[in-house]
Amino acid sequence: MYAQMVKSEGMKSPEEMTPEERAFQERVDRGEKIEPKEWMPEGYRKTLIRQMGQHAHSEIVGQLPEGNWITRAPTLERKAILLAKVQDEAGHGLYLYSAAETLGVSRDELMEKLHSGAMKYSSIFNYPTLTWADMGAVGWLVDGAAIMNQVPLQRTSYGPYSRAMIRICKEESFHQRQGYAIMMKMAQGTPEQKEMAQDALNRFWYPSLMMFGPSDKDSVHSAQSMAWKIKMNTNDELRQKFVDETVPQATYLGLTVPDETLTWNEERGHYDFAEPDWDEFFEVIKGNGPCNEERLGARREAWDKGAWFRDGLTAYAEKAAARRAASNVAAE
């Protein structure tokens, strides 16, 4: 998902827990929200910082593939809509950085970890957006996959994270629908436009499935995170749900999901589908995807080139404060 393969701390049995840890787990089990200043296990705090940080980074880096098309949107209306969508992503990043900061890490520290490669962002944003149809596919599939994960996270145990998710989910539905609207337009357009839409689906289908992270049997970090309610569903559960909801939407568009094995399984009440290429996934995570260097490069450049501006505003604020203090003294 937006947070993939977040390393969690080891899982303890109730007997191994300290009384404080047991009381904490009982609060989580009762559905109580944990708030910033309250006692929490160090592992819970650290895992949450990793997860929320990665989630925030994904929102920010996620602006880049779509930003690519703002200047080349086909109409002024499409441009305005895409701009609003990309601005929302910046907002989502900010909500999540603020929520993460309540755990005692600063936003600048998190930024630094992103830029140094110590923290990751979602693998999906390391794929290029080659045509306008990709704006449709990203909104429909990528935001669609994100929603699958974010809706249950509204119920997560950590109060600030839960509140950020509620705010994000309110806005995210617009993202998916604007993407699907682009796909509809293109799928009903000229043969060339329909072909572009199909090509976008072909390229984004498997990377979207990868967003949910490796299969449950290979997912080592799930149990503790689920006990702490900072992960609400397993990777496979969410992936299945995504496929089940998305396939009929593709059918409506008259497009073909690029999976020859895709069949409705009457007995399970779900689609059977092919797993993505996990070797590719691990390569992308390691930094060897098609756009890793470009994305991280763009982030670092924006940060470095913006330094004079951030410092300038700080200097202005300090000067203005000093001037106010001086005039107060003079008035006395």
Next chain:
Amino acid sequence: MTKKEWPLWEIFIRGQHGLNHRHVGSLHAPDAEMAIKNARDVYTRRKEGVSIWVVPSAAITASSPSEKGPLFDPAESKVYRHPTFFDIPDEVGHM
């Protein structure tokens, strides 16, 4: 690397219908004026409010979680503070 991190501000927004300003989240800004400008972009992109307050996070004093019991539990036994505690006969009519 920026020399200094911008301070954190808590953001309060008054919604459309004359309700109290409500805490909506926080953000970084170099000063109060910029905090309002940023809050407008971060928290009111969909007409969520008609007024913004910004307060330096450092200026907020919060009750401690460990005081939760002594502070809030005493109200639990004082159910007579709620109107539903009192039975008013139907004959009396609406009260």
